[in-house]
Amino acid sequence: MAARPDKLVIAISSRALFNLGESHRVFEEQGLQAFSRYQIERENDVLEKGDAFPLVEKLLKINELLGGEPRVEVILLSRNSADTGLRVFNSIEYYGLDITRAAFCNGESPYRYIGPFGCNLFLSADGVDVRRALDQGVAAATLVAGDSRKRRDDVLRFAFDGDAVIFSDEAERIYKREGLVAFTKAERASAQKPLGGGPFKGFLEALQKLQAEFELDSCPIRTALVTARSAPAHERVIRTLRAWDIRVDESVFLGGLPKGEFLRAFGADVFFDDQPAQCASAAEHVATGHVPHGIANVDA
Missing domain, CATH: 3.40.50 (Rossmann fold)
Structure with a gap:
């Protein structure tokens, strides 16, 4: 079904x-x-x-x-x-x-x-x-045991990593295999080509349909993309979401900075990431779900 x-x-x-x-x-x-x-x-x-x-x-x-x-x-x-x-x-x-x-x-x-x-x-x-x-x-x-303290408001905040979660792990495979320079070069060259969908694409689409039931200024659901990517690798992500007709409320491009404090600032009720180390770090700040998908979990 x-x-x-x-x-x-x-x-x-x-x-x-x-x-x-x-x-x-x-x-x-x-x-x-x-x-x-x-x-x-x-x-x-x-x-x-x-x-x-x-x-x-x-x-x-x-x-x-x-x-x-x-x-x-x-x-x-x-x-x-x-x-x-x-x-x-x-x-x-x-x-x-x-x-x-x-x-x-x-x-x-x-x-x-x-x-x-x-x-x-x-x-x-x-x-x-x-x-x-x-x-x-x-x-x-x-779910990774950690800090799952409830915010005082009723707004439901979902945060997602990008590669291997919302998107496929095709770009991450280049990074793992050839390093940051090759990754950046490949993403710049493919900026106009949408990424493939990852395991959470469908869930994000379903969330957006639910958000559409509300007026923008009174919606009880907010979404955020919190990714280690930075410029110029941000462009392909933005164009991919545009091609899918998916809107995220906030996008944070961290360029490799730890995600935890940013997730706490967003107030995430849950954060989804494919990297076990990132999940362990994020769980110190917010409830975190490890997505065992993609190249980062091949030997896990």
Whole structure:
């Protein structure tokens, strides 16, 4: 099933939505039966909020602003069984989250339900599931534990790296193989040629459709491109987005500077990057999703 044109659908794992670190340790150290007992014994204990909780809260509030038929849906995908997943749903109810659809897979990977649910984005704490989702053509990221403090306003801010995230990794391959000088030369020569699409192109397009439901000065969603590129390599990026008819609200060309402080200044609710080192650095400032795609992750 393709992504639903009338909705933005986000699939999220239970470990991304809630802090399940303690119960996950029980699973890893003592096995599935011990984990099941642990969850059932505590099914009325409310789980602490996880790294993606603030993001989900803001996403679901968009439906309240629009009224009518919900335009955003969050779906829970979990390796729990339905029995042990009762604690998760009890916590969802406690926090008042409008999440009604779920798949509980009793120890198996839930990634195979991403397509049937028509998801635009999958967020998980499991890197293997994320890679499988990317292989299905769905934007996906592994959430890196870090600073996920919620901003005081309700504006939802997404920040994206460019190469291998929004765009293909064709330019990054030249950089990795031949260095900065060759990369800059190639990008200048190809400035008029749009880059290929990366795994998050479709998600960015879906976000833009949702933004179009609002007046520009009252839109509760903002997007930013935060890239290590600098002039003259910026031109191809700008022309590519123009060719795709995609608008980002802010573009920051850092020329290799660390991204963290800029992401905090933007107020990103989540930042997506393909580079593990960049993700680790950014996670000190904002919630971060590692996109295991492209040349930077070939040997990862």
